[in-house]
Every structure is written in C-alpha cells, then in structure tokens.
Amino acid sequence: MKNVAPxxxxxxKAIDEVMRRDKGRLLSGLISRFDDFQLAEDALQDAVISALGHWARSGIPNVPTAWLMKVALNKGIDRIRAKSREAQKADNLGQISLDYAEPETPEQIPDERLRLIFTCCHPALEEKSRVALTLRTVCNLTTREIAAAFLDNEQTMGQRLTRAKAKIKSKGIAYAIPDRDQWADRLDTVLSTLYLIFTTGYVNEEDQARDLCREGIFLLRLLAQLQPEDPEIEGALALMLLTQARKPARVDAEGRNVPIEDQNDRLWQADQLNEGQAILQQAIARQHPGPFQIKAAIADCHMMRPTPDWVQMSLLYQTLWTFEPTPIVALNWAVVLAEIGHVDIAMQKLDQLAEQLEGFQPLHAARANMLAKLGRVDEARASYAQAIALAPNTASRLFLQHKYECLPGGER
Structure with missing residues (x-):
C-alpha cells in the first residue's frame, strides 16, 4: 500500500504532461477518423480515465501518446456501436482502429493539426468562433483563457464553442486542407489564429508546460511548406521569429519586463533574428503587401539600433490602418506618435479608445506612460494602478510597479 500514492x-503527472504537450495532436488525429469534434473529445476523456487505472497497475507505457490514441479510438468506436443505427460506421471505424499500428516514438504519430486548423477556420463559421475553436482544440487552451483573449466572459465563450462544433457537424464541413482556390476564404483567419497561438504563449510564458510560441512557429512552417512563396505566410513567420529572437532580453535581473528599445540587443538570438529579417525581405520583394508583412516590418524597425525608427513605424501603422482599422492598431499607432513628440495628439486618440478597450491592459499602460509625459501625475498613478491590476504576468506587473514608484511623489 505504501507505493500506491507515489x-x-x-x-x-505523466497524463498531465501528455495532455499539455500532445492534446492537440491527439484530438486532431481522432477528429480526422471520427469526423466529429464532440465524439473525439469524449473518446479522449474516456481514454484518460482508463489510463489512470491501467498505468497504475501495469506501468506507464513507453509511448504514452500512442497508447492514449489507440485506446481513444477504441472508446470512440464503443460509443458509436452503442447507437445501433450507426453500426456500419462502427464496423468501418473498427477496421481503421485495427490498422492503426502503435508507433515506437511520439514523432511517428501523424500530425493532423493543420487540417484541424483549416476545418476550424471554415468560412461558414464566424471569425471569432473560428479562432476560439482552434485555440480550444489545437492548443488545449481553457475556455477561460480564450475568453480572456477576446475580452469575453467564460460562459459566453463556452456557448460560442459549443455552437461552432455543432455547426461543423450539421453543415458536414469536411476535415481537410482545402483546394488552393478555397484558400483565400480561410488563410487570413488561419494566419491570425497561428499568430494568436504564438502571442498567447509569449504573454503567458510563465506556464512553461505549454510552449505555444514554439507550437505557433512549427505550425506556420508547416503552412509555408504547403503554400510556398506566399508573402503573407512569410510575413507572419518573420514576425514570429523577430519576436521570439528577443525573448532572452525581455526580462531583467529583477524579473521586470524590458521595453524593446531598452533591451540589450547582444542577448537577442542571432539565428532567429537573421532568419526573420531574411524572410521579411523575401516577402517584401514579392511586392504584394499585407498586414503581417507590415507588422513584421514594424517589429524590425522597433529593433533598430541605436534607437528604433519611430518615424518609419508611424508610416507603417498608417499603412496597416488601411488593412486593419481596429482599436488595437489605433492604440499602437498612438504609442508611436507619442514617441516622435506628438503626445497631445496621441493622448486624444487614447481617450477616444477608452470605452472600446476598457478592459484591455495595454491601453491603461499606454495612458499611464503618456499622462506621466504630460505631467498629469495623479492621473498617471491611477492608470498605472489599473494596468498593474490587469497585468498578464509577473514580469509585466513588476515593470509597471517600478514605473509607478518612479513617478514624482511615488515610493522609491
């Protein structure tokens, strides 16, 4: 009995690790066989419950991911067989299960995630639902995490996800990568989703169990192989690589975030930086501009030394606005305007965005910084307090607290 608890x-721990690392791969593989989101999720949950008992008795298998896939296939077939009207379908799936050879390594398990992303991003679904469903199924984000990314409440997001899965089933949306002539309807959402996967990991880097940054880059490279020489795919990949290159310099010795313009560029990862810049130049040379190329160019300008090219960044944001006239673009553009001396104009723009972005933490951080520049210390202190309360991670919170304490009259 003494050995039971350990x-x-x-x-x-083994199950938690597999589910954090490979749940997206497992679900995508199951959905490809069952053609049913809910059945795949239920079957995987059944397999996890089985693993708790079986692994405790017989030991953890050499390839836990493959074990879960095999058992989940069988559990799903059992669920189908329970519905007598689908007996033929069950027989067919039973043959698929028998044909599934358990691989010797996790790398040998087919990766169906890109097909799943294209399925989730079908134009029959609302764009918000497309992105949310992808984050839930491919990246194993919780409903609460997805709701936070969209500034929604958890219950509303849960209902949206349920409706999206039901619509895929009722519409008979194929689980497949579409033909090239259908890519235009989905590619923008696919790119936005992959970038949101990346940024979610970048903001939530304290959760080391799920390297969503690496996941986003990996999936985008797969997409680039499927559709080579696409400038927007190249732009999105360049943006991720340039952002990831800065990771070692993001946090100082005190655990505080370091703004890009203040980072020690000798800590940047040269291989990712050079690759990102080369891919960006390649994309620009194709002379077919798009929002991801512009965002990558902005990131490149922000990393220039000895100081960022703020003027060029402002011009790029002006161009980006023609593609994406969104509150987020307006906010970032205002921040750049403040850096080139137009603080009053920038402050006016932020005031106009206050209602739309009330719960968006970067707005309060930007307001605090601009109010401090304008000498409106009491208002800056209040905005810093709001930004600190909404900070997405410890490093951001510590940085903002330091800025708060550096205000005239603040604690030092």
Missing amino acids: KAIAVQ
Missing part, C-alpha cells in the same frame, strides 16, 4: 502521483 505511483498514482507519477501516473497523474
């Missing part, structure tokens, strides 16, 4: 803990 063994159970080890099994639970």
Whole structure:
C-alpha cells in the first residue's frame, strides 16, 4: 500500500504532461477518423480515465501518446456501436482502429493539426468562433483563457464553442486542407489564429508546460511548406521569429519586463533574428503587401539600433490602418506618435479608445506612460494602478510597479 500514492502521483503527472504537450495532436488525429469534434473529445476523456487505472497497475507505457490514441479510438468506436443505427460506421471505424499500428516514438504519430486548423477556420463559421475553436482544440487552451483573449466572459465563450462544433457537424464541413482556390476564404483567419497561438504563449510564458510560441512557429512552417512563396505566410513567420529572437532580453535581473528599445540587443538570438529579417525581405520583394508583412516590418524597425525608427513605424501603422482599422492598431499607432513628440495628439486618440478597450491592459499602460509625459501625475498613478491590476504576468506587473514608484511623489 505504501507505493500506491507515489505511483498514482507519477501516473497523474505523466497524463498531465501528455495532455499539455500532445492534446492537440491527439484530438486532431481522432477528429480526422471520427469526423466529429464532440465524439473525439469524449473518446479522449474516456481514454484518460482508463489510463489512470491501467498505468497504475501495469506501468506507464513507453509511448504514452500512442497508447492514449489507440485506446481513444477504441472508446470512440464503443460509443458509436452503442447507437445501433450507426453500426456500419462502427464496423468501418473498427477496421481503421485495427490498422492503426502503435508507433515506437511520439514523432511517428501523424500530425493532423493543420487540417484541424483549416476545418476550424471554415468560412461558414464566424471569425471569432473560428479562432476560439482552434485555440480550444489545437492548443488545449481553457475556455477561460480564450475568453480572456477576446475580452469575453467564460460562459459566453463556452456557448460560442459549443455552437461552432455543432455547426461543423450539421453543415458536414469536411476535415481537410482545402483546394488552393478555397484558400483565400480561410488563410487570413488561419494566419491570425497561428499568430494568436504564438502571442498567447509569449504573454503567458510563465506556464512553461505549454510552449505555444514554439507550437505557433512549427505550425506556420508547416503552412509555408504547403503554400510556398506566399508573402503573407512569410510575413507572419518573420514576425514570429523577430519576436521570439528577443525573448532572452525581455526580462531583467529583477524579473521586470524590458521595453524593446531598452533591451540589450547582444542577448537577442542571432539565428532567429537573421532568419526573420531574411524572410521579411523575401516577402517584401514579392511586392504584394499585407498586414503581417507590415507588422513584421514594424517589429524590425522597433529593433533598430541605436534607437528604433519611430518615424518609419508611424508610416507603417498608417499603412496597416488601411488593412486593419481596429482599436488595437489605433492604440499602437498612438504609442508611436507619442514617441516622435506628438503626445497631445496621441493622448486624444487614447481617450477616444477608452470605452472600446476598457478592459484591455495595454491601453491603461499606454495612458499611464503618456499622462506621466504630460505631467498629469495623479492621473498617471491611477492608470498605472489599473494596468498593474490587469497585468498578464509577473514580469509585466513588476515593470509597471517600478514605473509607478518612479513617478514624482511615488515610493522609491
């Protein structure tokens, strides 16, 4: 009996690790076979429950991901067989299960995630639902995390996800990468989704169990192989690589975020920086501009030394506005305007955005910084307090607290 508790803990840790690392791969593989989101999720949950008992008795298998895939396939077929009217379908799936050879390594398990992303991003779904469903199924984000990314409440987002899965089933949306002539309807959303996967990981880097930054880059490279020489795919990949290159310099010795313009560029990862810049130049040379290319160019200008090219960044934001006239673009453009001396104009723009972005933390951080520049210290202090309360991670919170304490009259 003494060994029961440690063994159970080890099994639970193993399952947690597999689900954090490979749930997206498992779900995409199951959905490809069952053609049913809900059945795939239920079957995987059944397999996890089985693993708790089986692994405790027989030990953790050499390839836990493959074990879960095999058992989930069988559990799904059992669920189908329980519905007698689908007996023929069950027989067919049973043959698929028998044909599934358990691989010797996790890398040998087919990766169906890109097909799943294209399915989630079908134009029959609302764009918000497309992105949310992808984050839920491919990246294993919780409904709460997705709701936070969209500034929604958890219940509303849960209902949206349920409706999206039901619509895919009722419309008979194929689980497949579409023909090239259908890419235009989905590619923008696919790119936006992959970038949101990346940025979610970048903001939530304290959760080391899920490297969503690496996941986003990996999936985008797969997309680039499917559709080579596409300037927007190249622009999105360049943007991710340039952003990831700065990761070692993001946080100082005190654990505080470091703004890009203040980072030690000798800490940047040269291989990712050079690749990102080369891909960006390649995309620009194709002379077919798009929003991801512009965003990558902005990132490149922000990383220039000895100081960022703020003027060029402002011009780029002006161009980006023609593609994406959104509050987020307006906010970032205002921040750049403040850096080139137009603080009053920038402040007016932020005031205009206050209602639309009330719960958006970067707005309050930007307001605090601009109010401090204008000498409106009490208002700056209040905005810093709001930004600190909404900070997405410890490094951001510590940075903002430091800025707060550096205000005239603040604690030092």
